[in-house]
Amino acid sequence: MKGFEYLQDELKSMKDEGVFRSLVPLESDQGAKVVINGKELIQLSSNNYLGLTAHPKMKKAAIDAVEQYGAGTGSVRTIAGTFSMHNDFEEKLAEFKHTEATLVLQSGFTANQAILSSILTKDDVVISDELNHASIIDGIRLTKAARKIYKHVDLDSLEEALKESGEYRKRLVVTDGVFSMDGNIAPLKEIVELCEKYDALIMVDDAHASGVLGRNGRGTVDHFDLNGRVHIQVGTLSKAIGVLGGYVASTQAVRDYLIHKGRPFLFSTSHPPAVTAACSAAVDVLLEEPELIDRLWKNTEFFKKGLEKLGFDTGKSDTPITPVIVGGETKAHQLSDKLRDYGVFAQSIAFPTVAKGQARVRTIVTAQHSEELLQEALDAFAKAGKELDII
Numbered sequence: 001m002k003g004f005e006y007l008q009d010e011l012k013s014m015k016d017e018g019v020f021r022s023l024v025p026l027e028s029d030q031g032a033k034v035v036i037n038g039k040e041l042i043q044l045s046s047n048n049y050l051g052l053t054a055h056p057k058m059k060k061a062a063i064d065a066v067e068q069y070g071a072g073t074g075s076v077r078t079i080a081g082t083f084s085m086h087n088d089f090e091e092k093l094a095e096f097k098h099t100e101a102t103l104v105l106q107s108g109f110t111a112n113q114a115i116l117s118s119i120l121t122k123d124d125v126v127i128s129d130e131l132n133h134a135s136i137i138d139g140i141r142l143t144k145a146a147r148k149i150y151k152h153v154d155l156d157s158l159e160e161a162l163k164e165s166g167e168y169r170k171r172l173v174v175t176d177g178v179f180s181m182d183g184n185i186a187p188l189k190e191i192v193e194l195c196e197k198y199d200a201l202i203m204v205d206d207a208h209a210s211g212v213l214g215r216n217g218r219g220t221v222d223h224f225d226l227n228g229r230v231h232i233q234v235g236t237l238s239k240a241i242g243v244l245g246g247y248v249a250s251t252q253a254v255r256d257y258l259i260h261k262g263r264p265f266l267f268s269t270s271h272p273p274a275v276t277a278a279c280s281a282a283v284d285v286l287l288e289e290p291e292l293i294d295r296l297w298k299n300t301e302f303f304k305k306g307l308e309k310l311g312f313d314t315g316k317s318d319t320p321i322t323p324v325i326v327g328g329e330t331k332a333h334q335l336s337d338k339l340r341d342y343g344v345f346a347q348s349i350a351f352p353t354v355a356k357g358q359a360r361v362r363t364i365v366t367a368q369h370s371e372e373l374l375q376e377a378l379d380a381f382a383k384a385g386k387e388l389d390i391i
């Protein structure tokens with residue numbers, strides 16, 4: 001079909017620059033090992049921190065929900081698509097998060113769009129960390145509020161932005177709880193103290209902390225003992241929780257407001273019964289099987305230490321996200337390709353997702369990996385790293 005020559009031109013230059021990426025289909029479930037092109041590889045690229053994508057209790061809950069309530073809901077929440085299980089799950093999630101209320105959205109991405117596009121007006125300002133997730137950036141694009149960007153986790157830069165914005169009705173400070181490319185945790189306690197000093201609202205996106213940090217995986221707010229001091233927590237049900245969805249955990253007023261003004265909530269169909277039932281079972285798993293989180297952190301320590309001992313630059317991560325920073329894009333892609341030859345699936349990430357000269361292979365271990373499997377992966381890293389003169 002004619003008409004897309006301009007896109008083809010752009011795609012061609014992406015290919016010429018070596019930044020064109022193809023999707024890699026898995027031929028197995030999302031486990032510690034996956035099958036790609038008929039070959040079994042150790043998976044180090046998923047967000048399946050606790051291995052919940054295939055947890056038997058969650059699978060059973062999903063199957064039972066399909067049997068009882070069907071495959072889909074047939075409507076947006078505000079018209080006929082709210083099932084009692086949707087409300088029940090939100091109440092359970094609020095109790096889990098120690099907040100007054102929660103509202104579940106289709107994804108973490110749309111949760112950020114819903115909240116950021118709706119609760120601020122042109123009289124307000126949003127103050128955002130420069131390395132916040134794309135969904136926060138896009139959410140901010142949708143608000144009429146003024147915007148300020150502060151330097152990554154830089155408290156002086158944040159305080160300056162707060163000082164400069166005294167004339168606005170409301171100031172909303174937004175940060176990722178865990179930054180997805182470097183695996184560092186935001187200094188939330190200090191950020192909250194600054195927000196309290198300047199009477200600003202604070203919002204934390206805990207996508208990579210949900211199920212990972214805090215008691216039973218409650219997130220960074222619980223991790224830093226800040227319950228009751230953070231106005232808005234966004235979480236995802238798509239990463240460690242193993243299913244799909246995002247949520248806003250906050251006050252009843254915020255929930256009620258989003259039901260009326262959150263556009264992804266108003267204009268997009270609700271989660272199918274299988275999704276909600278599996279998410280609800282996941283909260284039970286977090287409460288009943290804390291050993292999964294213990295194993296995740298044990299594996300994290302083993303693998304991070306292993307990489308460091310080999311001489312790799314793993315940046316400033318303090319979570320299961322461990323980047324192996326190699327610098328040049330070509331080298332990062334080569335490392336990823338070699339790892340694949342040696343039985344490890346770890347994707348390379350380059351500009352614009354990370355800064356130029358900071359290209360890396362990003363790894364995430366899960367609770368499902370055995371120590372033998374991680375040692376095998378380390379051996380592959382050692383071999384590939386030496387061959388490419390990285391270590």
Ligand SMILES: *Cc1c(COP(=O)(O)O)cnc(C)c1O
Binds near residue numbers: 110133176208236238
């Ligand atoms: C992954 C991620 C999201 C998006 O969550 P989904 O549920 O996958 O849409 C939002 N924010 C951050 C910080 C993330 O890492």
